[in-house]
């Protein structure tokens with residue numbers, strides 16, 4: 706049987722497509738793409754013209770049988786999205802879940818991913834982070850989501866579009882106050898920018914320079930500092946242990 710290759714494509718800079726990705730896209734019988742016209746441009750740039758099929762959130766479930774039939778006769782298939790790594794805030798999860806359940810071979814071909822690129826250059830802790838994708842579009846749901854994350858001590862990572870960046874920063878200002886944010890904009894592109902500061906400071910910056918509100922964004926928020934109550938209880942436990950040791954209590 707054939708394999709499904711899950712192929713990452715660039716998030717802006719075409720040089721970020723790996724040689725392996727280019728080879729796989731040229732070798733497979735079929736490329737399933739989020740937007741075939743968009744992917745056709747990339748493939749033309751590579752000088753390859755494989756057969757293509759659209760796979761997006763509205764037809765993903767119905768594509769499973771079709772693609773599985775191709776794999777069953779021994780053909781290899783590649784899955785790509787418009788930018789970056791498929792399945793990461795992009796279509797493909799249903800397909801991968803269903804094909805894996807059927808025992809098909811699924812091979813990742815890694816490459817660009819906006820959240821990883823953003824974290825790798827932001828200077829916020831990366832040992833633990835919480836990626837929360839796109840926030841809800843509606844204000845109430847968005848604020849509730851942020852509120853639910855307010856106490857997390859990992860670095861928080863969100864995706865955002867230019868349409869909502871200001872509204873989201875305004876909500877971040879309410880929930881996170883003076884907490885440090887890093888905003889990565891237009892990664893790997895000509896106007897790549899990293900801005901650093903509180904949500905309010907970033908909004909002020911956009912008011913001054915509206916270009917800063919254009920393009921694609923990864924928002925990163927420093928995790929919550931340990932609460933002072935927790936810090937106080939650690940100190941108390943330490944004092945108790947010291948006292949017990951001084952008394953010769955076995956521990």
Ligand code: SAM
Pocket residue numbers: 716717786788789790791792793794795817818819820863864865866889890891892893894921922923
């Ligand atoms: N699958 C993609 C990945 O691997 O990063 C993400 C796709 S998601 C539909 C698109 C969002 O990713 C954008 O709204 C933005 O938040 C983020 N993004 C994609 N490309 C970006 C870039 N060049 N600079 C900053 N953010 C980017």
